[in-house]
Amino acid sequence: MAMLQAKHPGESEYLQAVQEVLESIEEIYNQHPEFEKAKIVERMVEPDRIFTFRVTWVDDRGEVQSNLGYRVQFNSAIGPYKGGLRFHRAVTPSMLKFLGFEQTFKNALTTLPMGGAKGGSDFDPVGKSDAEIMRFCQAFMLELWRCIGPDQDIPAGDVGVGGREIGFLNGMYQKLAREYHTGVLTGKGATWGGSILRPEATGFGALYFTQHLLHKAGKDIKDKKVVISGFGNVAWGAVKKAMQLGAKVVAISGPDGVCVVPDGMTAEMNDYMLDMRASNRNMVEDMAVKFPGKAQFIAGKKAWSVPCDIALPCAFQNELSEDDAKELKANGCWCCCEVSNMGCQPGAIHFFQNNGILFAPGKAVNAGGVATSGLEMTQNAAHLSWTAQEVDDRLHQIMQSIHEQCVKFGTRADGSVDYVKGANIAGFMKVATAMLEQGII
Numbered sequence: 001m002a003m004l005q006a007k008h009p010g011e012s013e014y015l016q017a018v019q020e021v022l023e024s025i026e027e028i029y030n031q032h033p034e035f036e037k038a039k040i041v042e043r044m045v046e047p048d049r050i051f052t053f054r055v056t057w058v059d060d061r062g063e064v065q066s067n068l069g070y071r072v073q074f075n076s077a078i079g080p081y082k083g084g085l086r087f088h089r090a091v092t093p094s095m096l097k098f099l100g101f102e103q104t105f106k107n108a109l110t111t112l113p114m115g116g117a118k119g120g121s122d123f124d125p126v127g128k129s130d131a132e133i134m135r136f137c138q139a140f141m142l143e144l145w146r147c148i149g150p151d152q153d154i155p156a157g158d159v160g161v162g163g164r165e166i167g168f169l170n171g172m173y174q175k176l177a178r179e180y181h182t183g184v185l186t187g188k189g190a191t192w193g194g195s196i197l198r199p200e201a202t203g204f205g206a207l208y209f210t211q212h213l214l215h216k217a218g219k220d221i222k223d224k225k226v227v228i229s230g231f232g233n234v235a236w237g238a239v240k241k242a243m244q245l246g247a248k249v250v251a252i253s254g255p256d257g258v259c260v261v262p263d264g265m266t267a268e269m270n271d272y273m274l275d276m277r278a279s280n281r282n283m284v285e286d287m288a289v290k291f292p293g294k295a296q297f298i299a300g301k302k303a304w305s306v307p308c309d310i311a312l313p314c315a316f317q318n319e320l321s322e323d324d325a326k327e328l329k330a331n332g333c334w335c336c337c338e339v340s341n342m343g344c345q346p347g348a349i350h351f352f353q354n355n356g357i358l359f360a361p362g363k364a365v366n367a368g369g370v371a372t373s374g375l376e377m378t379q380n381a382a383h384l385s386w387t388a389q390e391v392d393d394r395l396h397q398i399m400q401s402i403h404e405q406c407v408k409f410g411t412r413a414d415g416s417v418d419y420v421k422g423a424n425i426a427g428f429m430k431v432a433t434a435m436l437e438q439g440i441i
């Protein structure tokens, strides 16, 4: 860590992600001198390569705009680079390096052959028109297309990149590459190579994982009160599945505040989340305006201030602090499954773990998204598409297997499970073994 800090000063998210993994694997790493000899850790913590490029486009007023674009190809030991694209004003190389690093372990956990990558831009979608989004995506792909390919690197969505953006990106890729296969991006529309259930997959997978975790702890999700941060694609799928499983979603939140829904969200409210995302307004208050009497907006408050059993962070890294964790506990919360990538700050995770609150990390909980991207790649390669039932069954199996891997590597002497340790060791062992077996490259 000291070496990395000296080499990459100020890259706080990246250093935080690496620190968490190294702490978890220390013991097992020291039992494997062959890893040490091949300098596996030193090699694994640095990305294979990073592409950085300028993206220039023209806004609706005719003004020239310039952004930075990136693709971080982190690790390809177990398969082609795979991971999403994030469009957000705060995107930096540090953020994408942390995400690419996490993705490498997450993808290893899915049991599918996918390496880790992440990309994106500091382009801010908030307040942009559809035409501006399209022009930006086209300009972004003008640079990115040389770096990717169905057997090299397969991007997908992440924060700020959903089905609409993947459509614009794919259209431009085909135009530039003059290749009309369907395998270079995942999260495509259902009529042009996309997998059924991909939009729902991250949220659905997270709830399947939560079910297994609760089951192991002798509990059940039915009738439990759930609070969720965010109202993007991931939160949307999580709300949908939580409702299907009989839980009551009593709050969703956004950057402007929280919407409290005392009687639980309805299917209509869940559908409206899609309009909220498509509007690019980034305001959760819109839910309370649309459903007066059912949802109550409180400005400046987080979802963590609402009494609940289960908390599901579904928005952004470090969105849940130690103080939030204490507030959750005081409000009766006894389980937190992290759905966003690194959604909880280290202090929050330690507080949960030291206070008997069930906790599982994003790289295990949210892996259903990229796993279903892997299933989309399989369908594309075979030139066919599976039914919703087939995709859902496989997603469920994968989430069960991820839970089993966490239990295998994370069970403590008292029989409880350290899901952070379990997920990190399981992912690490797979990537480290693959690197070792393929020599010093």
Ligand code: GLU
Binding pocket: 082, 083, 084, 085, 103, 106, 154, 155, 156, 157, 158, 159, 186, 341, 366, 367, 369, 370, 371, 373
């Ligand atoms: N961005 C998602 C993640 O964090 C999905 C990546 C993908 O489907 O490639 O895992």
